[in-house]
Amino acid sequence: MEADRPTVVIIGGGFSGTMLAAELARKGLASTLIEGRGRAGEGTAFSTDEKAHLLNVPAGRMGAWADQPGHFASEVAREGYEPHEFVPRKRYGEYLRKILNDAAASGQVRIVQQDAVAAERAGDGWEVRLADGSRVAGHALALAQGNQAPQALPYARGIDEKFFVNDPWSEEGRAAIVRAAATGGDVLLIGTGLTMVDMVLTLDEVRLRGRMTAVSRRGQAPRAHADHGSAPVTQEEVPHGSLRKAWRWLLNRGAAVGWRAAVDSLRPHSQALWQSWSASEQRRFMRHARPWWDVHRHRIAPEVGGRIKRLVQIGRLEIVAGQVTDMWVKGNKLDVSIKRRGKKAADDHGFALAINCTGPLGAISQSKDSLLRSLFEAGLARPDALDIGLEVDGHSRVLGAGKAWALGPLTKGRYWEITAVPDIRGQVAAVADDIAKEMGHAVQS
Numbered sequence: 001m002e003a004d005r006p007t008v009v010i011i012g013g014g015f016s017g018t019m020l021a022a023e024l025a026r027k028g029l030a031s032t033l034i035e036g037r038g039r040a041g042e043g044t045a046f047s048t049d050e051k052a053h054l055l056n057v058p059a060g061r062m063g064a065w066a067d068q069p070g071h072f073a074s075e076v077a078r079e080g081y082e083p084h085e086f087v088p089r090k091r092y093g094e095y096l097r098k099i100l101n102d103a104a105a106s107g108q109v110r111i112v113q114q115d116a117v118a119a120e121r122a123g124d125g126w127e128v129r130l131a132d133g134s135r136v137a138g139h140a141l142a143l144a145q146g147n148q149a150p151q152a153l154p155y156a157r158g159i160d161e162k163f164f165v166n167d168p169w170s171e172e173g174r175a176a177i178v179r180a181a182a183t184g185g186d187v188l189l190i191g192t193g194l195t196m197v198d199m200v201l202t203l204d205e206v207r208l209r210g211r212m213t214a215v216s217r218r219g220q221a222p223r224a225h226a227d228h229g230s231a232p233v234t235q236e237e238v239p240h241g242s243l244r245k246a247w248r249w250l251l252n253r254g255a256a257v258g259w260r261a262a263v264d265s266l267r268p269h270s271q272a273l274w275q276s277w278s279a280s281e282q283r284r285f286m287r288h289a290r291p292w293w294d295v296h297r298h299r300i301a302p303e304v305g306g307r308i309k310r311l312v313q314i315g316r317l318e319i320v321a322g323q324v325t326d327m328w329v330k331g332n333k334l335d336v337s338i339k340r341r342g343k344k345a346a347d348d349h350g351f352a353l354a355i356n357c358t359g360p361l362g363a364i365s366q367s368k369d370s371l372l373r374s375l376f377e378a379g380l381a382r383p384d385a386l387d388i389g390l391e392v393d394g395h396s397r398v399l400g401a402g403k404a405w406a407l408g409p410l411t412k413g414r415y416w417e418i419t420a421v422p423d424i425r426g427q428v429a430a431v432a433d434d435i436a437k438e439m440g441h442a443v444q445s
């Protein structure tokens, strides 16, 4: 073991890993946080430099500590932000980094800037191998690698990355977007969700002269937040156990109190609702209801919604219901066949760049993360029944591993709504308690 005192090795320095390290430090427990992309204390969501990228949750709900949901709002109040306002994500990254730096200054957190490439059991604990060949040992392991990079699109195979960005969140992806904007050509966004919104804002900020086309099967873009009354419901009022009944309930409730209030009223119950469905119902939800749910549940800041609307109105952005069927490079541009919904044939269009905005990888068994692969191969972790995350128990312990936990989007098979800060912070606090118990520490509350 690295030291005599119990240490938790945390893989990933996004919100989940950062806050686990901070929660453990508060309990007097040591951790080593391993972050591979230089994003310790920021992760994927909060490492953007783009000021136009706003949080999609109001400041008042973005406190990082489970026992202080108003913590972030009080931090930014002195900068003039009100709790109902949407603060730049970059500012949230600074907030998280400060929490991590404070935890590191306490002597409880060691930050290692390296890719973790494998993990194996060593005695009663764990040993993690890093990209430079060195090893880090710990008594427990916490997996907080976040979402996996998007799936490669079959028609984009072999297309030079000058013309096609598969992972818009990678450093290479971010650089390619800025480079393409300078060419003045049109840009294609494949997918019309939150990633598309971010990319449109970035392209608009870097003054793309060309037009943007965003395409998805249904052409549904995220809705914007707007003031609405709240209409809370108790768990007993929501029909559990049947997707069809829950869906009918949601539509009826939406008609009575407005869709925003109806969707929001499910927030405290969504994990229990998800867990009340069989795996085949969960699959049915993902296939049929998810596109609607995602754009209504994960809403964007009103100012962002207004900007997207304006770009559509002035013809700089077109949101298309349809499908990309093929693409190929011709001279200095990318030709793309797009079949619009309701049309028999596809039309070809030329673009300077296409960006994969379809969101994170669906099938975790296909992950290229070599640490995850090492766990799968050794039988120390396995995909959940839907293959969207790791199989974990009700304490977020990785099944098959022993003394290993998973956090955040890696656990969406069990919890489904484990994407936004208000959901993840509760999980992080519960996991910190569980780890403290496992390590024989009295839980300080």
Ligand SMILES: Cc1cc2nc3c(=O)[nH]c(=O)nc-3n(C[C@H](O)[C@H](O)[C@H](O)COP(=O)(O)OP(=O)(O)OC[C@H]3O[C@@H](n4cnc5c(N)ncnc54)[C@H](O)[C@@H]3O)c2cc1C
Pocket (backbone or CB within 6 Å): 011, 012, 013, 014, 015, 016, 017, 018, 034, 035, 036, 037, 038, 039, 040, 042, 043, 044, 045, 046, 054, 055, 056, 057, 089, 114, 115, 116, 117, 144, 145, 146, 147, 198, 369, 370, 371, 407, 408, 409, 410, 419, 420, 421, 422
């Ligand atoms: C663009 C975007 C905007 C969002 N906006 C909001 C918002 O406004 N409000 C909100 O509440 N939620 C928001 N979310 C959702 C949510 O906050 C994030 O999903 C959450 O931060 C997840 O954190 P995470 O730490 O689990 O994952 P991530 O943030 O993805 O962090 C994982 C980290 O692990 C590192 N890593 C991965 N594999 C390895 C490895 N093998 N070795 C070492 N390091 C590794 C990565 O480099 C990364 O830094 C947003 C998400 C995204 C993607």
